Amino acid sequence: MITFDNIEVSFGEHVAIPDLNLEIAEGEFFTLLGPSGCGKTTALRTLAGFIDPSRGEIFIDGAPATHLPSEKRRVGMVFQNYALFPSMTVRQNIAFGLAVRHTKKDETTRLVDEIAGQVELTDAQLDKNVAELSGGQQQRVAIARALVLKPRILLLDEPLSNLDAKLRVQLREQLKNLQSELGITTVYVTHDQEEALTMSDRIAVFNHGVVEQVGTPEEIYNRSASEFVCTFVGANNRLSPALVSRLGLADRPSYLRLEKVSLLRPADAAAAVPLTGTISARAYHGAFSTYSVDVDGSDLRVTSTETGVAPREVGSSVDLFVDPRAVLQY
Amino acid sequence: MAAPYRAMLRSPLVIVVSIATVWFIVAFLVFPNVNLLVTTFFPGGQFSGRSVEKLFSSERAMTSLWHSLLLAVTLSITVNVVGIFIVLVTKYFEIRGARILFLGYATTLIYGGIVLAAGYNFIYGRYGFITAAVQNVFPDIDPNWFSGYFAVVIVMTFATTTNHMLFLSSALAKIDYQTIEAARNMGASTGRILWRIVLPALRPMIFAVTVLTFLIGLGALTAPLVLGGSDFQTIAPMILTFSKTSSSRDLAALLAIILGLATIIVLAVMNRVEKSGVYFSVAKVATPLQKQRIRNPLAAAVVNVVAWVLFVIYATPVLLIVLFSFLDSTAVTTGVITASDFTLANYATVLGTPAVLRPFIVSVVYSALAAVIVVGGLLFVARVVQKYRNRFTASLEYLLHIPWILPTILIALALIMSFDKPNPLVGGAVLTGTTVILLIAYIVVKVPFTLRLLKAGFASIPDSLEDAARILGAKSLFTFRRVLFPLVLPTAAAITALNFNSLLDDYDAAVFLYHPLYEPLGIAIKASTDGENNLDSMSITFVYTVLLMIIMGLTMYLVYGRSGKAQTGKADGRRSRRVRIAEVPTGAPVGHTPDEPRR
Numbered sequence: 070m071i072t073f074d075n076i077e078v079s080f081g082e083h084v085a086i087p088d089l090n091l092e093i094a095e096g097e098f099f100t101l102l103g104p105s106g107c108g109k110t111t112a113l114r115t116l117a118g119f120i121d122p123s124r125g126e127i128f129i130d131g132a133p134a135t136h137l138p139s140e141k142r143r144v145g146m147v148f149q150n151y152a153l154f155p156s157m158t159v160r161q162n163i164a165f166g167l168a169v170r171h172t173k174k175d176e177t178t179r180l181v182d183e184i185a186g187q188v189e190l191t192d193a194q195l196d197k198n199v200a201e202l203s204g205g206q207q208q209r210v211a212i213a214r215a216l217v218l219k220p221r222i223l224l225l226d227e228p229l230s231n232l233d234a235k236l237r238v239q240l241r242e243q244l245k246n247l248q249s250e251l252g253i254t255t256v257y258v259t260h261d262q263e264e265a266l267t268m269s270d271r272i273a274v275f276n277h278g279v280v281e282q283v284g285t286p287e288e289i290y291n292r293s294a295s296e297f298v299c300t301f302v303g304a305n306n307r308l309s310p311a312l313v314s315r316l317g318l319a320d321r322p323s324y325l326r327l328e329k330v331s332l333l334r335p336a337d338a339a340a341a342v343p344l345t346g347t348i349s350a351r352a353y354h355g356a357f358s359t360y361s362v363d364v365d366g367s368d369l370r371v372t373s374t375e376t377g378v379a380p381r382e383v384g385s386s387v388d389l390f391v392d393p394r395a396v397l398q399y
Numbered sequence: 400m401a402a403p404y405r406a407m408l409r410s411p412l413v414i415v416v417s418i419a420t421v422w423f424i425v426a427f428l429v430f431p432n433v434n435l436l437v438t439t440f441f442p443g444g445q446f447s448g449r450s451v452e453k454l455f456s457s458e459r460a461m462t463s464l465w466h467s468l469l470l471a472v473t474l475s476i477t478v479n480v481v482g483i484f485i486v487l488v489t490k491y492f493e494i495r496g497a498r499i500l501f502l503g504y505a506t507t508l509i510y511g512g513i514v515l516a517a518g519y520n521f522i523y524g525r526y527g528f529i530t531a532a533v534q535n536v537f538p539d540i541d542p543n544w545f546s547g548y549f550a551v552v553i554v555m556t557f558a559t560t561t562n563h564m565l566f567l568s569s570a571l572a573k574i575d576y577q578t579i580e581a582a583r584n585m586g587a588s589t590g591r592i593l594w595r596i597v598l599p600a601l602r603p604m605i606f607a608v609t610v611l612t613f614l615i616g617l618g619a620l621t622a623p624l625v626l627g628g629s630d631f632q633t634i635a636p637m638i639l640t641f642s643k644t645s646s647s648r649d650l651a652a653l654l655a656i657i658l659g660l661a662t663i664i665v666l667a668v669m670n671r672v673e674k675s676g677v678y679f680s681v682a683k684v685a686t687p688l689q690k691q692r693i694r695n696p697l698a699a700a701v702v703n704v705v706a707w708v709l710f711v712i713y714a715t716p717v718l719l720i721v722l723f724s725f726l727d728s729t730a731v732t733t734g735v736i737t738a739s740d741f742t743l744a745n746y747a748t749v750l751g752t753p754a755v756l757r758p759f760i761v762s763v764v765y766s767a768l769a770a771v772i773v774v775g776g777l778l779f780v781a782r783v784v785q786k787y788r789n790r791f792t793a794s795l796e797y798l799l800h801i802p803w804i805l806p807t808i809l810i811a812l813a814l815i816m817s818f819d820k821p822n823p824l825v826g827g828a829v830l831t832g833t834t835v836i837l838l839i840a841y842i843v844v845k846v847p848f849t850l851r852l853l854k855a856g857f858a859s860i861p862d863s864l865e866d867a868a869r870i871l872g873a874k875s876l877f878t879f880r881r882v883l884f885p886l887v888l889p890t891a892a893a894i895t896a897l898n899f900n901s902l903l904d905d906y907d908a909a910v911f912l913y914h915p916l917y918e919p920l921g922i923a924i925k926a927s928t929d930g931e932n933n934l935d936s937m938s939i940t941f942v943y944t945v946l947l948m949i950i951m952g953l954t955m956y957l958v959y960g961r962s963g964k965a966q967t968g969k970a971d972g973r974r975s976r977r978v979r980i981a982e983v984p985t986g987a988p989v990g991h992t993p994d995e996p997r998r
Contacts, residue, residue, distance in 0.1 A: 119866055140872035152863035156885035165881075166871035218871065 070095040070254050071116065071222065076125035078111050078278075085111045086278040089125070093256060093271075098248055100257045102265040103275030104301065109258045112275070113224055116256060118142050129222070145215030146224040150231065151207050153199040159210050160195040166218045184213045187247065205236050212244070216251070223248070225257045229264065241268060262302045266290065274298045290326075296399040299324050306330065308396065309366040316342055316393040327359070329395035330371040332387065341390040348383050362387055407787050410875065416779045420795055423776075426824040427843050428801045431813035438816055439652040450649040460650060463637040464657070470551065470623070470633055471616030477556040478612045479605065481709065482563025488706040490568050491597065493690040495703075503710040506717045507561045509951040513906040513921045514944050516625040517928045518716045519545075519554045521723070521731065521937055524626070524928075528719065531734030546628040555622050557713060559615050562608045570604035571597070576686040589694055603672070610669040617665075618658055618806045620907050625928050634658055638808050639910060642815070652816065655809040663804045717948070724941035731937065749942040758923035759943060765919060766902035769841035773849050774895045778887070781853035782879065796850070803847035811840050811911035837912040837919070844908065845898045856890035857883065893958045900954045904947055920947075 071093040078086040086108045093099045101109035114120045116127060118139030127135045134142050153162050160181055167177045185195055188209040194202065199210060208228055215223060228244070229237045245268045248255050259265055265272050266286040273283045274297075282294035293299035308316075308323040335341050346364035358380060362369045371389065373381075381387060407413050439450050454460050488494050489501040510518065523529050523545035533540055545553075574597060582592045598605075620635035627633065634654050641651035693699040723731050730740040749755050780799070784792045802810055818830035830836045860883060868878040906921030913919055920943060927936035 117866075117870060119869075139866075139870045144870065146867070146870050148863040148867060150861060150863055152861065152867035154864060154867075154882050156882070165868070165873070168881075169872040169877065214867075214871070 070097070070130060071256070072126075072128040073112070073116075074126045074128065076112075076115060076122045076127065078108075078115055078120060079123045084278065086115075086122075089278075089280065091273060091280065091283065093254065095254055096252045098245065098255045098257065098268060098270045100259060100265040100269040100272045101275060102259060102262065102272050102302070104260055107275040108278035109260075109275045110226055111278075113226055113256060113258045116222075117144055117146055117224055142222075143218075143220050144222040144224055145218060145220035147208070147211045147215050147226065147228045149227045151211040151228075153207055153210055153214075155198070155200055157199065158195070159190065159197055159199055159202065162199055162210055163195075163214045163217050165214065170218075180217055181213075184217045187216075187250075188213045189243075204232050205240060208232070208240060212247070216253075221254065223253050223255045225255065227258055227260070229259075230261070237264075244268070266302070274301065276301075293397055296322055296324075299397050299399070304370070305397075306367065306369050308369075311365040312344075312367045312369075313396075315344075315365060316391060316396060318393055318396055318398060321398045324397045324399075325369075325391065325395060326397075327370050327372050329392065330369055331390045332360075332371060332373055333390070335390055335392070337392070340392050340394065342393060344389040344391060346387055346389060348381055348385055348387055351380060351383055353380075360387070362389060364389065404789060404791070407783075407789075407791075412779070412876070413783055413787070416783050417791075417795075419776075420780050420783075420799075422824075424795065424798045424801075427814070427839055428798060428846075430824060431817035432801070432805065432809070434817040435652050435809070435813040436656065439649055439656060442649065450653040453647075453650050454653055457650065459632070460637055460641075460654065463632050463634050463654075466548075466623075466631055467617050467619070467633040467635075467658075469548070470555070470619060471613045473548075473552050474555055474559065474616035475609050475613045477552060478559050478563070479609055481556055482560040482567065482608065483605065484705065485560060485709060486563050486567045486571060487593075488702060490571050491593075491688070491691060492702065493692045494706060496707075497690075500706055500710050503714040504560065505564060506713050507558055508564065508955060509948045510717065510720075510904075510944060511558050511561065512904050513621040513625070513924050514904050514947060515558050515716070516554060516621045517924050517940055518720050518944060519550075520625050520928050521940070522716055522719055523550070526732045526937075528723065528731045528734055531732055533734075535734050543628065546626055547631045548627075550626040550628075551619070551622045551631060554626060555616065555619060558622070559612055562611050566608055567601060567604055570601050572688055574600050574688055576688045579688075579691070580686075589691055590698075592691070606672060607669060610665055614662055614665055617661055618808065620808065620910075621925070625925070635806075635808055635907075638812065642812055642911065648816070652812060655806070655812050659805050659809045662806055666804055720941050720944050720948075724938070724945045726938065726941075728935055728937045745938045745942045749939055749946075755939055758918050758920045759946065761917045762903050762905075762920035765838060765841060766899045766905075769838055769845060769902055770895045770898035772838075773842045773845045773898060774853070774891050777846065777849045777853050778891060781850055781857055782883070784850070785854050785857040796854075799850050800847045802844050807840075807844050807907040808911070810843055811908045814840055814843075815911055832914070834914045834917055837909060837914070840908040840912050841902050841905070845902070849894050849898065852890060852894050853887065856887045860886050896954045896958055900951050903950065 071091070073089045073091040076086060076089040077084065078089075089108075089112060091112075101112055103109045111120060115122055118134075118137060122135060125135070126133055129137075129142060154165065157165070163181045163184065164172075164177050167180060172180070181195070185191075190206070190209050190213060194206060199207060202210065211228070225244075229240055232240065241264060257265075257268065266289070269286055271283060271285055272289050274281045274289060276295075276297045282289060282298045284292070284294075289298060290303055293302060299305060304327050305324040306327065308325060310320055313320060313323045331341070334343075344364050346362035346369065348360050349363050349368070350361040352359045353375075355375070357372050357374050360371050360373060360381065362371060369389065407417070440446060440448075442449070485500075485504045489497050489504065494500065507515070521527050525542045525546070527545070530540075530542055530545065534542065578596055578600075579592055582596050587595065618635050619633055620639070623631060623633045624636045624639070627636065634657070638651045638654045638658070641647040641654065693702060724745055725741045725743065726736065727740055727742065727744070730736050749759070780795070784796050814836055815831050818825065818828075818836060819832075821827045821829055830839065864882055864886075865878055868882050873881070904921050904924070905919065906925060909919045909921045910925070913922055923936075924940050924943060927940040
């Protein structure tokens, strides 16, 4: 469906993306994940046609699209700040692309009403000025405006980053459901690993313009291909050389996900290495607590579900179990 | 060819705008000023220092240079003392009646220049009301007591605190209140906080305002002309005098060049200092400033008394002008007013006599035409300059700022001297002596201010809006018309209003360039101050002034008052969003701008 073939993007002397190669399948929810300034938005804007790559080709549906004007690529885009036209009402915003195409009035009304229903915008909201809407409502308008032209591809540039935490979770689910319903190929840019893991079919992790790994959320999390991916996605314990040696592993940078350290003897006890440490701190999170345990010079963090049992005291000794197969080494 | 230029050449509209802009720059910004330099230093095609010799041998000219410098230095001190004080009492200290004080101090926003000089002259001058009233009690008093250096400094001090009211107030509001709270928490007194925390934070702005004040003093025209008398004449009135005869026109040009050079040097210094960094607040989340109570009762009493005395000084001329506009000029000049003297006759004369109303109409037409043309034209130029960033557009932008560094007097003189014979740049026409040349001057002087604000207007529109329109299939012109223009329109309207206001009572350009049959308001007002024979026109001038104050006050309300309310008032999404995009910086006073300080 979408191919980035040896794409290079430079701004003057600065090379933002040196050599990007990606394949995105039809109907896929594909996420470009990475920290600020890693090149993910540049890749998205190149796909949208706002940036001309200095080298390489972009193919959409097998046809070259590198030099195609953005309006001819049949892509819809939701911008980070939504880019709603402040001088227009919600209806006028959604109908803007239809007006450009001289769509008849009746047809425009029908299409706008239809898409408004899909993104749960009411008739009353359609006649308001966009500035009168809440952030969540504005985001729906931006999505409706992008979808009303029935694009083949939907591009989303950090569309949830301006919303509060609770609304972000709610809209995350709605956005994923809408995408599944419409089956539209979606390229989503975010720096939020949780968003990427919960919404995506596949994720490309960017670092300094280079894709470090492409894979399903499970692959990215459990089999992180590089030290950067491992540390950027999910929480980790970095193991000290002494602990790595005790686990019988080679002396390399080693990481262990928090949930892979157990305070209880696991079912597969034969594979687990028992360790003893001292609790140095406890952080209460409500549903669970995180303990910091000093083991052989490693400050191992371990999560424990709050079951009503009295919490362990700071300074007390504790037994831990680690399966060396769960350790990620680079 | 580089990509930015290719993109420009793809649009016919951009090509037309570029060609028109280049012509305007060459014809009206570069050629006249270069011509002025050439005429002064290369008369007859060869270098000559004759004009410099003439300058050094002319005692009047050298004295005027000294007077200008003296005035500039004096004002830099007096205006700062008064200006900082009035900003502190209205915006920093908790003073009872601060809003009323503010209204009094803000009167200079709605009247200044020739109107203000004339107003003070009619009140304190030889034939002024106060002078006449005092003479009735003390007949021996010198009727010319309010003239010369002292009068010019007094009038200009109170007239030019406008920049403090606008810029220093704005800078004060940006101080992070938490820094003051932190100082107090550490035991600092009110005075110490003011001296060690507040004033140092304001120092860059005080410096900028001082530079503006210095330039205002250096190029002052109307106040020395009306109130300076024969003993205190500065460069600008000298330029005017010398330019009237062809034998001394080179001297006028040289003085204008000196004025221009001084302006350029002072502005360059200011730019350099500004670039060294200004930080009003380093806080991520700054806390709004809260007014401070003066804890020492004696200090509080002194501050209150001085504040109200200043209020009386500021408000008296305005109130008297309004009052006198309803009086016969005889009552004013004799200093004796009775209830029966009040009449609407002056208003009837102005509004009912075409010949009397004519200067007002002429100024309104000139100002409106110039304001609309400059904004209409620069709307496209600003868009091109903002969208296509390359060396060509950067050069256009720099060149369009030429009027910013040159005094209006120099621009006017250069225009007169450059278009007094057929000129191919304007289709072989002679412009000097026509009605068009004043319009051109008005457009020229308004270019930098308009361009800067319009460009800021376009820049405040997020790029993503244009990207969104583009991805939805809109072409550039459609995007400009439907998306960008509605957003920049409030800014454009505000700039038009501000330009209109500032040109309405212009004297500096008009005195050089006006057509005798179409005398603008500034000239008519100045004429009314010219001695005993013109006393009848004094009342007419009062009416003109009241009408001007009404128009300027209205513009002020429309541009600042409404937007201020929208920004701070009840959240109305539509209004607040529009205003945010159309925001006119507080750096744009109603009548006069930092680019073009009132002289």
